[in-house]
Amino acid sequence: MTKFVLFIDSVTGWFGKAFAWLILLMAFGMGYEVMMRYFFNAPTSWAFDMSYILYGTLFMMGGAYTLSRNAHVRGDFLYRLWRPRTQATVELVLYIFFFFPGVIALVVAGWKYAARSWRYLEVSVNSPAGIPVFQFKTMLVVAGMLLFIQGIAQICRCIICLRTGEWLQHEEDVEELEQVLIKQAAAGHLDDAERIARGRDDA
Amino acid sequence: MTDPQIAIMMLGIFILIIFLGFPIAFTLMALGIGFGYYAYYDPDRMWRAYNRAVENDADTWTQWETWLDGFINNRIFDLFVNQTYSVMANEILTAVPLFLFMGYIVERANIVDRLFETLYIAARRVPGAMAVAALITCTMFATATGIVGAVVTLMGLLAFPAMLKARYGISFAAGVICAGGTLGILIPPSIMLIVYAAASGVSIVRLYAGALLPGLLLAGLYLVYVIGRAIAQPSIAPKPTDEEVGDIGTGRLIVMVITSFVPLAVLIFAVLGSILFGLATPTEAASAGALGGLGLAAAYGALTWQRLRESVYLTMKTTAMVCWLFVGSWVFSSVFSYLGGEHLISEFVTGLDISPITFLIMAQLIIFLLGWPLEWSEIIIIFVPIFLPLLPHFGVDPLFFGILVALNLQTSFLTPPMAMSAYYLKGIAPPHVQLTQIFSGCMPYLAMVLLSMATVYVFPQIVFYLPELIYGR
Numbered sequence: 001m002t003k004f005v006l007f008i009d010s011v012t013g014w015f016g017k018a019f020a021w022l023i024l025l026m027a028f029g030m031g032y033e034v035m036m037r038y039f040f041n042a043p044t045s046w047a048f049d050m051s052y053i054l055y056g057t058l059f060m061m062g063g064a065y066t067l068s069r070n071a072h073v074r075g076d077f078l079y080r081l082w083r084p085r086t087q088a089t090v091e092l093v094l095y096i097f098f099f100f101p102g103v104i105a106l107v108v109a110g111w112k113y114a115a116r117s118w119r120y121l122e123v124s125v126n127s128p129a130g131i132p133v134f135q136f137k138t139m140l141v142v143a144g145m146l147l148f149i150q151g152i153a154q155i156c157r158c159i160i161c162l163r164t165g166e167w168l169q170h171e172e173d174v175e176e177l178e179q180v181l182i183k184q185a186a187a188g189h190l191d192d193a194e195r196i197a198r199g200r201d202d203a
Numbered sequence: 204m205t206d207p208q209i210a211i212m213m214l215g216i217f218i219l220i221i222f223l224g225f226p227i228a229f230t231l232m233a234l235g236i237g238f239g240y241y242a243y244y245d246p247d248r249m250w251r252a253y254n255r256a257v258e259n260d261a262d263t264w265t266q267w268e269t270w271l272d273g274f275i276n277n278r279i280f281d282l283f284v285n286q287t288y289s290v291m292a293n294e295i296l297t298a299v300p301l302f303l304f305m306g307y308i309v310e311r312a313n314i315v316d317r318l319f320e321t322l323y324i325a326a327r328r329v330p331g332a333m334a335v336a337a338l339i340t341c342t343m344f345a346t347a348t349g350i351v352g353a354v355v356t357l358m359g360l361l362a363f364p365a366m367l368k369a370r371y372g373i374s375f376a377a378g379v380i381c382a383g384g385t386l387g388i389l390i391p392p393s394i395m396l397i398v399y400a401a402a403s404g405v406s407i408v409r410l411y412a413g414a415l416l417p418g419l420l421l422a423g424l425y426l427v428y429v430i431g432r433a434i435a436q437p438s439i440a441p442k443p444t445d446e447e448v449g450d451i452g453t454g455r456l457i458v459m460v461i462t463s464f465v466p467l468a469v470l471i472f473a474v475l476g477s478i479l480f481g482l483a484t485p486t487e488a489a490s491a492g493a494l495g496g497l498g499l500a501a502a503y504g505a506l507t508w509q510r511l512r513e514s515v516y517l518t519m520k521t522t523a524m525v526c527w528l529f530v531g532s533w534v535f536s537s538v539f540s541y542l543g544g545e546h547l548i549s550e551f552v553t554g555l556d557i558s559p560i561t562f563l564i565m566a567q568l569i570i571f572l573l574g575w576p577l578e579w580s581e582i583i584i585i586f587v588p589i590f591l592p593l594l595p596h597f598g599v600d601p602l603f604f605g606i607l608v609a610l611n612l613q614t615s616f617l618t619p620p621m622a623m624s625a626y627y628l629k630g631i632a633p634p635h636v637q638l639t640q641i642f643s644g645c646m647p648y649l650a651m652v653l654l655s656m657a658t659v660y661v662f663p664q665i666v667f668y669l670p671e672l673i674y675g676r
Contacts, residue, residue, distance in 0.1 A: 016516075016519055016523075017515075019519070020515045020516050020518065020519035023301070023515055023518050023519070024515070026301060026490060027301060027494055027497075029490075030486060030487050030491075031491060031494050033487065034490075034491060052291070052293065052294060052297050055291075055296065055299075055522075058300055058519065058522060059300070059519075059527070060291060062519040062520065062522065062523030063527050065519065066520045066523040066524055066527070067226065069520060071520045072228055072229070072524055072527065073226070073227050073228070073578060074221075074224050074226045074227060075221040075222060075227065075576055077576045077621070078222055078223070078224060079223065087224075090223055091225065094220065094223060094225040094230075098229060098233040099225075099226075099229045099233060101233045101236050101237055102233040102531075102534075103229070103232075105232075105236045105280060106283070106287070108275055108280065109275070109280035109281070109283055109284045110284055112284075113284040136291070137288065139291070140284060140287060140288070140291075174513045174516040174517055176350075176352060176353065176517065177356065178353050178355070178630070179352075181630070182627070182630035182631055185631040185632075190360075190631070194361070194364075197315070197360040198316050198361065199316065199505055
């Protein structure tokens with residue numbers, strides 16, 4: 001079961017991380033548009049559509065990855081006071097009632113929605129450039145499916161925790177800078193934390 | 204039960220689930236779907252095909268299939284995908300990942316250290332020079348990155364020990380860093396304001412223009428306080444001896460300013476200026492800012508593969524966090540208002556017969572209290588929209604309301620017992636620094652936030668002056 005959870009984590013992690021790089025495409029694409037408009041007086045016809053397609057794809061594909069790394073906001077002021085077993089029991093029930101209905105609806109309804117769009121290979125109406133959006137609408141289904149399998153993995157996490165009394169740690173992942181620094185400090189390595197803060201850690 | 208009562212029940216269940224600590228975005232989605240299924244339930248749509256199949260004596264499989272078709276033939280599903288798609292194709296939220304990316308890159312650009320040192324040397328003749336330098340560094344860095352935790356921890360590791368070494372009061376030094384770092388969510392280009400714009404429909408450029416003076420007012424108040432306190436009570440901010448200051452020539456100082464202060468200032472002004480003067484949309488300005496941030500990091504030799512990767516992945520996680528919250532919230536709130544919950548609340552509040560000022564104070568008080576357990580993203584995306592439909596009744600401009608909320612949420616980082624900024628600082632401070640000392644250092648800043656809110660209320664022109672000047676009424 002542990003292997004299964006880690007496998008799902010790595011699948012959703014792969015999708016999340018791969019699509020995260022769209023941010024660079026977005027930055028350079030929009031930068032190109034601004035440059036063309038002001039320096040060459042030739043605004044592109046596709047930049048606007050591109051910006052939201054990249055942004056929408058980015059965050060939809062990151063939903064499951066973010067869930068697997070426990071980075072979706074939760075009001076955890078009570079939650080974090082409980083023992084891991086209590087946390088797991090509550091979460092297990094809540095996953096069944098408050099996670100799957102929404103996610104299954106996303107897959108089913110998204111399917112109908114995307115299928116309609118595929119039928120006539122829908123393009124954006126925002127510009128005459130005819131940017132296709134049917135692939136973009138498909139993201140609803142893909143994101144829903146990723147969330148669905150991640151949800152199953154999360155349920156397994158709860159079960160593992162119920163058995164062992166400990167949460168299964170997720171794979172190595174990037175952390176917010178403040179978390180990295182606080183961890184270093186908590187481990188008694190204030191000088192290391194300071195070195196990272198000065199940017200002397202890897203340079 | 205009538206529909207509006209069911210809507211209130213839906214809200215109640217939601218709040219209960221928040222308390223249990225389940226990821227909020229999915230709770231909202233599930234509740235939206237569940238209650239929406241009830242709200243949009245139409246027996247005709249559900250049973251028509253199935254009944255026909257039964258009448259025609261279709262085989263069991265076909266009967267099942269028509270039943271399932273009927274089951275998912277509910278308008279809530281269309282509503283759900285439409286709302287999700289409108290988050291995906293939202294032209295305001297496109298700026299969110301770009302600004303986040305810019306922030307993550309700039310926070311890793313090895314800039315804080317230089318900036319603080321330069322500003323300290325530049326301000327060394329000013330009373331409380333180190334605190335002044337820390338405050339300005341925090342403000343600038345927070346404006347450019349918008350990530351409170353990173354600013355507070357970085358400054359806590361670099362400026363805080365320096366201040367302690369210079370025999371500054373612990374509380375005094377801690378307060379400067381906590382309050383200065385928190386300014387990042389207020390002073391434009393801040394992500395919080397983009398999120399408010401997307402949630403409220405107020406134009407983002409007007410919000411930026413409107414937030415600029417209140418943000419500077421608050422930063423100015425902080426600065427006056429720091430200098431004033433250093434003059435009134437020199438023991439907590441001792442003057443450095445000549446030896447400690449060192450001997451740095453004007454030429455050298457100018458070089459330092461040009462290499463540390465100027466690039467970051469130019470980046471901030473370029474991004475903000477191009478938005479305010481209509482040269483670029485916030486999304487375009489944000490991408491220019493992201494590219495500028497990459498350039499800055501490269502110039503400081505901080506653009507390693509490792510840091511780029513971190514920034515990219517963190518951008519993904521935070522964007523997904525914010526935007527999925529929008530997906531959930533929009534589904535939830537459209538069902539909530541379809542059931543009549545919104546109407547019920549607005550009838551109740553208007554029935555209270557309170558004056559606009561009472562309403563404003565109550566609304567801000569509720570937001571202040573929500574700031575203890577919740578983060579700004581949840582408050583703005585989920586709870587602020589409950590107040591928005593009430594604003595016209597009391598004649599409150601949503602732009603004005605947004606600025607008050609933005610000021611107010613400063614407190615959520617600074618108010619004990621849940622003050623995030625204080626915990627970040629405690630997390631990296633030397634062990635002898637007590638949490639209570641940090642809390643007491645934050646107190647004066649809380650008072651200043653309240654003072655600034657009152658000032659903005661009495662002189663609304665502080666908010667409206669710039670938007671009206673640039674864009675007209």
